[in-house]
Amino acid sequence: MGLKSCIQTALNGDIILEIEVQPGSSRQGVVGVNKWRNKIQVAVKAEARKGRANNAVCHVLSKLFKAEVEVVSGKTTRNKKIRIVGMSSQEVISVLEGLIES
Numbered sequence: 001m002g003l004k005s006c007i008q009t010a011l012n013g014d015i016i017l018e019i020e021v022q023p024g025s026s027r028q029g030v031v032g033v034n035k036w037r038n039k040i041q042v043a044v045k046a047e048a049r050k051g052r053a054n055n056a057v058c059h060v061l062s063k064l065f066k067a068e069v070e071v072v073s074g075k076t077t078r079n080k081k082i083r084i085v086g087m088s089s090q091e092v093i094s095v096l097e098g099l100i101e102s
Contacts, residue, residue, distance in 0.1 A: 003096050005038045007089050015084040015092050016072070017061075023053040023078075028060050030099045039079065040096065051075070057082070065095055 008016040018039045022031070025043035032041045044056035054071050057080070062069040067086045074080035084092060 002035070003033065003040070003093050003100075004089075006033065006040050007092055009089050010083070015087055015089055017082045017084060017092065019057070019080050019082055021048075021053055021057055021078045021080060023048040023056075028056070030060075030064065030096065032100050037079070040100075048078075054080075064099075065092065 006018045008018075010016055019042050020034050020037060020039040022041060022043040024047050025031075025045060028044050029042070030040060031043045033039070034041055042057055042060065044053055044060060046052040046056035054075055058069045058071065061082060061084070065084055065087060067084050069085075070083045072081050072083045
């Protein structure tokens with residue numbers, strides 16, 4: 001399991017990252033891996049109102065990966081699928097391994 005189970009490659013080459021969001025947190029960023037749900041945990045300070053948490057997630061992850069990031073599913077839930085454009089799965093794993101232990 002671990003990081004590789006949270007990452008998929010779409011047919012067009014984009015990366016799909018499965019995350020679990022913690023809105024209203026005192027910190028922002030990737031905080032761990034939920035091994036039971038196979039999701040990467042991302043904390044954001046923004047509250048889950050009117051898309052603010054989704055925007056915060058995209059902002060945090062786009063700065064982290066230095067790539068275009070978009071929520072593709074789960075816009076109204078904590079469990080989301082995020083699309084990352086212009087990176088390989090190995091590049092995404094390398095960035096995440098520097099932040100969390102798998």
